[in-house]
Amino acid sequence: MAEKPVASIAVPAKDPKKKETKDPKDGPSKPNGDAxxxxxxxxxxxxxxxxxxxxxxxxxxxxxxxxxxxxxxxxxxxxxxxxxxxxxxxxxxxxxxxxxxxxxxxxxxxxxxxxxxxxxxxxxxxxxxxxxxxxxxxxxxxxxxxxxxxxxxxxxxxxxxxxxxxxxxxxxxxxxxxxxxxxxxxxxxxxTIEELHALALQCATFLLGHNAEPDAVDLLEELEIVDRIAELVDENTYGRVCAYMVRCVNLLPPPDDVAFLRTAHKIYIQHQKFPEALTLAIRLNDQELIRDDFNAPGNPLMKRQLAFILARAQIPIEWLRPPSAEEDDAADFQDELPDDLLECLSNSRLSTHFKAFGKEVGVEEPKSLEDVYKSHLENTRAGATQNVDSARANLAGTFVNAFVNAGFGNDKLMAEAEEGNSWVYKNKEHGMFSAAASLGLSLLWDPDVGLSQVDKYTYSSEEYIKAGAFLATGILHTGVRSEADAALALLGEHIENKSVPLRTAAITGLGLAYSGSHREDLLSLLVSLVSDEGLSMEIASQAALALGFIFVGSANGEIAGTILQTLMEREDKQLDDKWARFMALGLALLYLGMQDASDATIETLKAIEHPVAKQALILVDICSFAGTGNVLKVQAMLHHCDEHIDTKKGEKKDEKKDEKKDEEEAKEEAPVDDTYQAFAVIGIALVAMGEDIGAEMSLRQFNHLMHYGEPVIRKAVPLALGLVSASNPQLPILDTLSKYSHDNDLAVALNAIFAMGLVGAGTNNARLAQMLRQLAGYYYKEPDCLFMVRIAQGLVHMGKGTIGINPFFSDRSVMSRTAVAGLLATITAFTDAKAFILDKCHWMLYFLTPAMYPRMLITLDENLENKAVTVRVGQAVDVVGQAGKPRTISGFQTHTTPVRIGTTERAELATEEFIPFAPVLEGFVILQKNPGWEEDRMEL
Structure with missing residues (x-):
């Protein structure tokens, strides 16, 4: 709100040093000093x-x-x-x-x-x-x-x-x-109130006309008529008004945040700015708005750009069907779409463009493990490598090779290995599972080539190799849609398989392949597995998680009801299982970004007595407000972290001076589940990560939690740091994680090393690579920690520095729900790394796949062919509310597209020769020739 300009005006005081002079003509002076x-x-x-x-x-x-x-x-x-x-x-x-x-x-x-x-x-x-x-x-x-x-x-x-x-x-x-x-x-x-509103509108009109757009928005917001600003803006002011309103959203409490987004969306539609409007509709997760924006009458070329934006956000194609069409016409609707539009919506050319991009930036050649490890630079003693478990080292090599060469389909260990000399056979049992699955990551986004390469492993007599091939099928379909629907055809028949590895792989593969698709046919296929009491908790939880991936952010009542019913009816012994947390996560993902839509589910969970309900309650709560920066939710999570648990009686204690020995003895006698505190810590990061100031403030809270928290909280802090700054290696966070990676508690150190991988994912950060090499030398006698160092090294060089896992796109304003689901699932596995990742479930690292996306800018002409243009790439600068036309980037370099763009970087065209259809130069951008360019050049 505008501040009061004048509090009290008085005549300025006289300078005491100034001598008084009196003119004799003035006559006698007045007694009151007026003279x-x-x-x-x-x-x-x-x-x-x-x-x-x-x-x-x-x-x-x-x-x-x-x-x-x-x-x-x-x-x-x-x-x-x-x-x-x-x-x-x-x-x-x-x-x-x-x-x-x-x-x-x-x-x-x-x-x-x-x-x-x-x-x-x-x-x-x-x-x-x-x-x-x-x-x-x-x-x-x-x-x-x-x-x-x-x-x-x-x-x-x-x-x-x-x-x-x-x-x-x-x-x-x-x-x-x-x-x-x-x-x-x-x-x-x-x-009356109406007269106040009328006067406010008069003031707002004046402010808008005099470059004070933020003041006008603040005034109307205070009088609760911010939606009326749509009547007052014109073509000169709407851009600045919308930019300010969108930036305010993270600082507003519900329901004001949604009101601001809807008002900005309405203004953009009024001025035919469909890409900007569509990004806001995606943020609102409003199916009707998304459909209306996409089908609005306008430029057909613009529609392709909208399709690229929808594909990046993984919006179900079925949402775009006009409301008049029947439910059964989903397939017909897709057939009616032009081929070029369907290609854009399905991401089917992503792999081709990505490989061409890799060739352009010079990273086409596959990288070997030694290229990543650079062992000759590690400070290990001679002969130290003899102590390393070769099976564990081979397993680490599997993941490193998969992450580093992801999407290029030409690594030497798996995709292009000589017949019979595949890396799969250098692993044992579960190692074979992960090795075969890694082929899917290498051939990511390329189902046509990928399926033919994975196919040979599906006929293997070795159960684990066959299971890995099923998971690979799901992984390589992640983020792309194909008409053939091969993933469902190949995996659907195996979800009833008697073999647990095959069944797990088929269910997880379906979850990854169709993440964010909201496919009803998959609901009927998987929901029965969740409610079947005869099945193990492992299978039921995997099915619940797969449904969470597929129906992320849908608030689907049928799935939520089934999972809640299962949590109520299952015996306590089954709910004590380590897998139960994934069932809770599956429920939570349904409400990702839905805010108050989860209230009824939260109330139901309060009625369930088993401790897993507390985990589910916190997960649902934090997912509902993911990326909103909601301060009240962060405070609520801090309160959960504040509870000290007396494990002997299972009651909260206020006294904080318990001796460690007493606590350890109590835990041995009657272990009480305090896992919910780990999720509360992760929740702070999940809520704060969408907003820069909140994310920065959360770092201080993590520091306090690390000093004073229980072991379960300390273990989760590094994971939260990794989540709050994924693919964004900031020096303070790197230094903090480096410190935690040497912690006495190996569980903390292990998670800190993995978090270093998350923070540096796909950045090729040299400082971080050096830190990890030093850690490899430091932990050469600790196989678990060394394994994690290798994984982190693979993540830092993910896609040879071209693939990131940050869930925010479109100038970090829109949150990809599927990406957050992938990150959360992986981090949930690390809340008990010993039981999952370091045991037989290392394949859970592939949950990161939905979050992986190329960090690139590719410019296309009107025929969707590559068009090389000159762009400037630099650090993004916040210019909202600044006067005039300030620079939106600083410290920029000039490149020719395609170019790589970092998490906090922004690109702009170097000349005005072309007009971009997208408001933000990121991913795929269609350009149109500027009709006034020739004349401008002639004048120059």
Whole structure:
């Protein structure tokens, strides 16, 4: 809200060092010191003061004919002097002593147009008395309006100058809040709520016309009519208004945040800015808005750009079907779409473009494990490598090779290995599972080539290799849609398989392949597995998680009801299983980003007595507000972390001086589940990560939790740091994680090493690579930690530095729900790394796949062919609310597309030769020739 510009105006004090000089012609000095004041005034000021005093005297005379001219003169003098904002206007300074007299005089006048004008002038003068008589400006403004007949129009507040409007806006906000809280006596209140709204709209119109868009938005927000700003904006102001409103969203409480997004969306639609409107519709997760924006009549070329945006956000294609179409016409609707549009929506050319991009930036050649490890630079003693478990080292090599060469399909260990010499056979049992699955990551986004390569492993007599091939099938379909629907055809028949590895692989593969698709046919296929009490908790939880991936952010009632029913009906012994947390996560993912839609589910969970319900409750709560920056949710999570658990009795304790020995003994006697505290820590990061200031503030909280938290909390802090800054290696976070990676508690160290991988994922960060090499030397005798160092090294060089896992795109304003689901599932496995990742479930590292996406900018012409243009790439600068046209990037370099773009970087075209269809240059951007470019060049 705009601040009060003038609290109290008085004549400036005289400089004490200045000597007084008295002219003998001036006569005797006045006793009250006025003579000294007058001597400091120039002749011009003295004349003005005398004129103003004469006008005031005229208003006191009985002759009413003199009133109008005197008031008109006063108005003219005040208006001409308020044009400057550098100092207090002189008429207001000289009239201030007369203000009480003028108030009394005003009260004695009968109602008339002259009295209305008088009230207008007093409204301006009241600014000088705002400290002793608050809200006088607004009071006299409303009085002035009430004295005029309805046919007459009151003078525009803007005619009194910018400062007056700001003052009036501040008082309007205060008055409105007091009205809502009913602080004032109803008989003393002037004007109705409607009149306050009308006055606010007048002020907002003036502010919009004078480059004060944030002030206009703040005023209307305070009076709860922010949606009315859509009526006031024009083509010159709408862009700045929308930019400010969208940036405010993370700082607003519900439901104001949604109201701001909807209003900005409405303004963009009014001005035919469909890509900007579509990104807001995606943020709102509103199926109807997304469909209307996509199908709006407009430029057909624009529709392709919208399709690219929808594909990046993994929006189900079925959502775009017109409401008139029948439910059964989903396939027909896809057939009706033009081929080029369907290609854009399905991401089917992503693999081709990505490989071409890799070739352009010089990373086409596959990288070997030694290229990543650079063992010769590690500080290990001679012969130390002999102690390393070769099976564990081979397993680490599997993941490193998969992550580093992801998407290129040409690694030497798996995709292009010689017949019979595949890396799969250098692993044992579960290692074979992960090795075969790694082929899917190598051939990511390329189902046509991928299926033919994976196919040979599906006929293997070795159960684990066959299971790995099933998972590979799901992985390589992640993020792309194919007409053949091969993943469902190949995996659907195996979800009833008696073999647990084959069944797990088929279920997880379906979850990854169709993440975010909201496919109803998969619901009927998987939901029965969740409710079947005869199945192990492992299978049921995997099915629940797969449904969470597929229906992420859908608030699907049938799935939620089934999972809740299962949590109520299963025996305590089954719910104690380590897999139960994934069932809770599957439930939580349904409400990802849905805010209050999860209230009923949360209430139901409160009624379940088993400790797993507490985990589910926290997971549902944090997922609902993921990326919103909601401060109240962060505080709630901190309260959960504050609870110290007496594991002996299972009750909370306030005393914090328990000895460690007592705690350890208590845990051995009767272990009590405190896993929910780990999820509370992760929840802080999940809620804060969408907003820079909140994310920065959360780092301090993590620091406190690390110092004073229980072991379960300390173990989760590194994971939270990894989540809050995924693929964004900031120095303070790197240094903090480096410190935690040497912690005495190996569980903390292990998670810190993995978090280093998350923070540096796909960045090729040299400092981080050096830290990991030092850790490899430090932990050469610890096989688990060394294994994790290798994984982190693979993540840092993911896609040879071209693939990131940050879930935010479109200038970090839109959250990809499927990416958050992938990150959360992986981090949940690390809440008990010993039981999952370091045991037989290392394949869970592939849960990161939905979060993986190329960090690139590819410009296309109108025929969707590559078009190389010059762009500048630099650090993004926040220019919202700044005057003029400031630079949106700093420290930029000029490149020719395609180019790699970092998490905090932004690109802009170097020339105006082409006009981009997308508001943000990221991913795929279609360009159109600027028709005015030739003339401009000729003029130059």
């Amino acid at each position: 000294k004041e007058e001597q400091e005034l120039s002749d011009e000021d003295l004349q003005l003061k005398g004129e103003l005093e004469m006008l005031v005297e005229r208003l006191k005379e009985p002759n009413t004919d003199l009133y109008r001219p005197a008031l008109e003169t006063l108005r003219t003098l005040i208006r001409t002097s308020t044009s400057s904002m550098t100092s207090v206007p002189k008429p207001l300074k000289f009239l201030r002593p007369h203000y009480p007299d003028l108030q009394a005089l005003y009260d004695s006048w009968p109602a008339s147009e002259d009295k209305s004008l008088f009230a207008d002038i007093l409204s301006v003068l009241a600014m000088t008395y705002s400290d002793t008589q608050p809200r006088g400006t607004l009071r006299y403004r409303l009085l002035s309006a009430s004295l005029l007949p309805s046919t007459s129009s009151l003078s525009d507040p803007g005619s009194w100058g910018h400062e007056y409007v700001r003052h009036l806006a501040a008082e309007l906000g205060e008055e409105y809040i007091d009205r809502l809280e009913e602080k004032q006596d109803a008989t003393k209140v002037l004007g």
